[in-house]
Amino acid sequence: MGSCIFCDILAGKSPASMVYEDDLCAAFMDIHPITPGHVLVVPRQHCEGLADLPPELGAHLFQTAQKIGLAIARSGLRCQGLNLFLADGKAAGQQVAHVHLHVIPRFERDGFGLKFPPGYDNLPERAELDIISQKIRRRL
Numbered sequence: 001m002g003s004c005i006f007c008d009i010l011a012g013k014s015p016a017s018m019v020y021e022d023d024l025c026a027a028f029m030d031i032h033p034i035t036p037g038h039v040l041v042v043p044r045q046h047c048e049g050l051a052d053l054p055p056e057l058g059a060h061l062f063q064t065a066q067k068i069g070l071a072i073a074r075s076g077l078r079c080q081g082l083n084l085f086l087a088d089g090k091a092a093g094q095q096v097a098h099v100h101l102h103v104i105p106r107f108e109r110d111g112f113g114l115k116f117p118p119g120y121d122n123l124p125e126r127a128e129l130d131i132i133s134q135k136i137r138r139r140l
């Protein structure tokens with residue numbers, strides 16, 4: 001496992017501005033927030049990504065993120081909407097190899113957003129969607 005900053009935080013060996021803790025997970029402020037109020041929900045168990053995250057633990061992370069999102073919205077922080085975001089893998093933007101679910105308060109013109117690839121405006125044919133859906137369905 002080596003050194004994992006999130007495991008260190010969960011063990012109390014590194015500081016964090018804690019928002020929530022229970023037996024399965026903790027939530028604390030992102031030290032490099034996209035907007036003020038950006039929280040990370042992190043399982044106590046060291047899992048690198050979705051492939052080794054027990055599904056019931058994933059469900060608990062989502063429930064916790066939902067609860068925290070509602071609290072952010074009621075907190076007085078600038079929050080007209082929320083993103084829940086999970087980056088699974090380096091190519092997806094994951095920077096710490098310990099699963100974490102971002103809860104990001106959003107507001108008009110906050111400067112954050114998803115960038116779409118070239119060609120995004122060209123909609124695929126139904127036949128192409130059917131082929132891709134079959135590839136995925138076969139592996140469920």
Ligand SMILES: [Zn+2]
Pocket residue numbers: 004005006007008045046047097098
């Ligand atoms: Zn860890």
